[in-house]
Amino acid sequence: MNTDISVLDDLRDCMLFSNLDDATLERIADNTMRVTLQEGENLFAQGDPAVRFFLACRGQIKLFSQSPTGDEKVLRIITPGQTFGEALLFLNKPRYPVNAQALKPAEVIGVDSADFAAMLHQSVDTCFVLLGTLSQRLHRTLRELSDLSLYTGTCRVAAHFAQEARNRDTLDLEVPKQVVASRLSIRPETFSRILKNLSNNGIISVRGNHVTISDRPALLELASVCNSSPAPIQPHQTDPR
Amino acid sequence: MNTDISVLDDLRDCMLFSNLDDATLERIADNTMRVTLQEGENLFAQGDPAVRFFLACRGQIKLFSQSPTGDEKVLRIITPGQTFGEALLFLNKPRYPVNAQALKPAEVIGVDSADFAAMLHQSVDTCFVLLGTLSQRLHRTLRELSDLSLYTGTCRVAAHFAQEARNRDTLDLEVPKQVVASRLSIRPETFSRILKNLSNNGIISVRGNHVTISDRPALLELASVCNSSPAPIQPHQTDPR
DNA sequence: TATTCGACTTGACCTACATCAAGAAAAGTG
DNA sequence: CACTTTTCTTGATGTAGGTCAAGTCGAATA
Numbered sequence: 001m002n003t004d005i006s007v008l009d010d011l012r013d014c015m016l017f018s019n020l021d022d023a024t025l026e027r028i029a030d031n032t033m034r035v036t037l038q039e040g041e042n043l044f045a046q047g048d049p050a051v052r053f054f055l056a057c058r059g060q061i062k063l064f065s066q067s068p069t070g071d072e073k074v075l076r077i078i079t080p081g082q083t084f085g086e087a088l089l090f091l092n093k094p095r096y097p098v099n100a101q102a103l104k105p106a107e108v109i110g111v112d113s114a115d116f117a118a119m120l121h122q123s124v125d126t127c128f129v130l131l132g133t134l135s136q137r138l139h140r141t142l143r144e145l146s147d148l149s150l151y152t153g154t155c156r157v158a159a160h161f162a163q164e165a166r167n168r169d170t171l172d173l174e175v176p177k178q179v180v181a182s183r184l185s186i187r188p189e190t191f192s193r194i195l196k197n198l199s200n201n202g203i204i205s206v207r208g209n210h211v212t213i214s215d216r217p218a219l220l221e222l223a224s225v226c227n228s229s230p231a232p233i234q235p236h237q238t239d240p241r
Numbered sequence: 242m243n244t245d246i247s248v249l250d251d252l253r254d255c256m257l258f259s260n261l262d263d264a265t266l267e268r269i270a271d272n273t274m275r276v277t278l279q280e281g282e283n284l285f286a287q288g289d290p291a292v293r294f295f296l297a298c299r300g301q302i303k304l305f306s307q308s309p310t311g312d313e314k315v316l317r318i319i320t321p322g323q324t325f326g327e328a329l330l331f332l333n334k335p336r337y338p339v340n341a342q343a344l345k346p347a348e349v350i351g352v353d354s355a356d357f358a359a360m361l362h363q364s365v366d367t368c369f370v371l372l373g374t375l376s377q378r379l380h381r382t383l384r385e386l387s388d389l390s391l392y393t394g395t396c397r398v399a400a401h402f403a404q405e406a407r408n409r410d411t412l413d414l415e416v417p418k419q420v421v422a423s424r425l426s427i428r429p430e431t432f433s434r435i436l437k438n439l440s441n442n443g444i445i446s447v448r449g450n451h452v453t454i455s456d457r458p459a460l461l462e463l464a465s466v467c468n469s470s471p472a473p474i475q476p477h478q479t480d481p482r
Numbered sequence: 483t484a485t486t487c488g489a490c491t492t493g494a495c496c497t498a499c500a501t502c503a504a505g506a507a508a509a510g511t512g
Numbered sequence: 513c514a515c516t517t518t519t520c521t522t523g524a525t526g527t528a529g530g531t532c533a534a535g536t537c538g539a540a541t542a
Contacts, residue, residue, distance in 0.1 A: 098387075152498070189502095196522090432490095
């Protein structure tokens with residue numbers, strides 16, 4: 001029996017559980033397990049039976065698919081407060097469709113799926129929260145899918161930065177560049193070249209994992225209209241002065 | 242007030258509504274509208290306010306995204322019995338994220354979203370049906386997304402045929418080849434070449450929209466292992482005899 | 483049966499991006 | 513602070529698949 005008071009707190013902080021009364025929450029908490037992951041450690045692998053889903057409390061976790069040849073495609077970066085694997089609740093013989101690996105030391109709470117499903121039956125409100133979450137996730141995924149076949153790499157990078165920076169003129173890459181690249185379905189080398197190109201055109205400037213947007217209109221233009229890069233990706237374009 | 246008895250029947254045949262009692266179902270049916278679409282006619286466009294979702298009764302409808310330059314990416318083919326647009330129920334300011342266009346004369350039932358959401362609050366079972374539907378759709382979409390960056394066109398075609406044919410050794414393309422191509426994120430020209438290549442290798446044979454699988458093991462091999470085509474796509478490989 | 487129109491195919495060519503192979507920078511580590 | 517390891521960058525080159533243009537085929541229409 002899990003009497004760890006902090007589990008309750010962590011659950012309560014999460015939208016998905018916020019509609020449940022204390023008694024219900026405690027029952028769920030009883031069947032949870034806290035898992036600590038070191039950087040690079042795997043939480044589960046593609047194909048593993050999925051008897052529980054997770055709430056991230058600390059660190060970062062990447063969800064990624066893998067081809068037989070070992071190539072990876074990062075599908076999602078989990079940050080604290082997010083849940084993952086809940087969608088599997090509703091499949092009959094659920095197995096994780098992706099790998100989960102910690103990008104930095106992480107801590108997650110594993111919630112028993114069957115247990116939670118039973119609770120769900122008692123709370124329509126929670127059903128609605130979950131429905132909302134899954135809907136948004138579905139739309140975002142569909143958008144990524146169409147973006148991938150409709151837009152070039154440069155364009156997807158521009159759109160990503162534009163969204164990531166929202167109203168600010170600066171943003172930090174919270175994960176290694178190669179991971180960002182994979183999320184955008186771009187090879188690290190190509191991603192590097194795209195960044196350089198955008199820099200050379202005075203649209204952004206990059207220092208380490210820190211990106212400054214110097215020409216937002218141009219970035220937005222690229223993000224929307226873009227089909228071919230404005231100045232195609234060139235090797236060593238020197239600043240003519 | 243919609244007293245059309247056939248609407249009730251059509252709703253009842255659909256999983257999403259099958260758990261509702263007659264009274265509830267009739268209340269929903271009262272607020273539905275039957276829409277008949279000619280081939281090529283649009284049901285809604287990307288960006289339209291989404292006040293209702295739909296149940297397809299007849300025909301085929303393609304859901305597709307469009308780039309500023311007019312390029313299309315087909316995301317889903319709707320067939321009779323399927324619902325679409327329900328996920329928008331749970332967004333605050335819902336707009337259709339895709340275009341919907343009839344591929345052949347079609348008939349759909351439009352269900353008022355707010356109306357249905359209210360009903361949903363009364364039926365946890367229906368929530369679960371919906372959760373199941375959205376989960377599966379999410380997983381399929383995620384798989385397509387990773388397949389797109391991990392596998393070649395040939396491989397995606399092989400996988401598509403393998404799945405479409407399940408246990409049979411034959412399958413019919415239910416939509417124009419260019420639409421299948423777009424679903425697989427392949428240009429019509431390339432799709433044509435891939436089909437020819439698979440034919441030349443004796444893996445399938447194609448006559449019109451009819452595909453026969455002549456070498457299933459080879460097809461499955463391609464579908465799983467494939468990163469480069471086994472015999473790369475060649476122009477006019479003649480049968481050497 | 484001729485004719486039109488769209489869907490499909492084929493060829494020639496091109497390009498965005500991947501791959502391979504070194505370096506250069508960071509980031510850890512002893 | 514040297515030393516290793518990993519990440520990132522850069523260049524040279526290759527290729528899957530896109531683009532453009534010209535057929536060909538087939539179904540629908542006249």
